[in-house]
Amino acid sequence: xxxxxxxxxxxxxxxxxxxxxxxxxxxSCGDIHYQNPKIVVGALPEWEDRILLCRRAIEPRxxxxxxxxxxxxxxxxxxxxxxxxTLEEACARIEVGDIYTLIDVPHINQVHIIYRARLLDLDxxxxxxxxxxxxxxxxxxxxxxxxxxxxxxxxxxxxDDRRSGRWSFHTGIVTPDMPLP
Ligand SMILES: [Zn+2]
Numbered sequence: 001x002x003x004x005x006x007x008x009x010x011x012x013x014x015x016x017x018x019x020x021x022x023x024x025x026x027x028s029c030g031d032i033h034y035q036n037p038k039i040v041v042g043a044l045p046e047w048e049d050r051i052l053l054c055r056r057a058i059e060p061r062x063x064x065x066x067x068x069x070x071x072x073x074x075x076x077x078x079x080x081x082x083x084x085x086t087l088e089e090a091c092a093r094i095e096v097g098d099i100y101t102l103i104d105v106p107h108i109n110q111v112h113i114i115y116r117a118r119l120l121d122l123d124x125x126x127x128x129x130x131x132x133x134x135x136x137x138x139x140x141x142x143x144x145x146x147x148x149x150x151x152x153x154x155x156x157x158x159x160d161d162r163r164s165g166r167w168s169f170h171t172g173i174v175t176p177d178m179p180l181p
Contacts, residue, residue, distance in 0.1 A: 006031045037109045041081035042069020042151075043117040044158055045094045050135035051158070052119055054089045056147055057131045064147035067114060067154065068092070070129075082115045090133040092124035101157060103150040103172045112150040116158075116167075149174045152181050 001024040004011050009028030016025055016032055024033040044067050045052040053065045068086040072078060079096045086094050094117040101114045126133050136142075138159050146152040150172075157170045 001033055001035075004029060004031055005033065035109075037106075037111055039072040039078070039081075040069055040110055040112045040150075041072045041078045041085060042067050042112070042114045043082040043086045043094055043096065044100060044114055044154060045086060045090075045092060045117045045119040047119040047122070047135055050137050051155070052086075052090060052092060052124065053134060053136055053141075054126070054130040055132040055134075056129065057126070058129050061147035063131065063145075065142055065145050066147040066151050069112070069114065069151070078113050079115060082113075082117065086117070087127075089127045089130050090124045091127050092133070093120040094118060095120060098167070099169060101150070101154040101170045101172065103153060103174060105150060105174045107174075107176045112148075114150075114154045143180070146180060149178055149180055156181050 001011055003009065004026035007026060007029040009026055011024040011026050011033065013022050014025055015022050052068070054068055055065050056062055068089040070085040072081040076084065082096055083094060086092050097116040097118060099113065100116045103112045105112060124133050141155065143152065153172055161167045
């Protein structure tokens with residue numbers, strides 16, 4: 001950040017009095033512009049023994065497969081965000097179930113939250129940000145072509161839990177050197 005979004009003056013990057021971390025502080029109006037992690041919300045839509053994946057039409061990871069997910073918007077709940085992202089990316093309608101994974105990605109200042117969901121019908125097609133949308137059985141998941149580690153971790157938990165019949169909420173953390181699970 002170079003300029004204050006309140007008054008347009010130049011900002012300085014320094015530790016404000018009483019704080020412990022450097023912030024963008026306006027030298028003119030005094031506003032402190034805090035920057036905090038972004039939340040990514042998404043869904044794992046199930047249809048019988050298959051799950052819905054989207055192939056990305058945009059960077060990053062163009063051409064790779066992912067669950068429908070994206071940045072949470074202001075004024076919506078995480079579950080509403082999961083429904084919206086699924087509609088935008090897969091033109092698919094879901095009923096959101098339990099929150100399933102919450103994975104921290106501190107090196108890029110993000111938290112990823114994925115819900116289990118039930119696909120309501122088979123009337124889906126690629127949205128603007130997808131090249132292709134398809135249902136996959138576990139044996140057909142393109143594990144080496146998954147866009148994000150948080151998504152691969154979520155799907156690994158899903159198939160493990162489904163096998164064991166014991167469903168639980170999973171948390172985790174992704175570090176920059178981690179390979180795809
Ligand atoms: Zn200012």
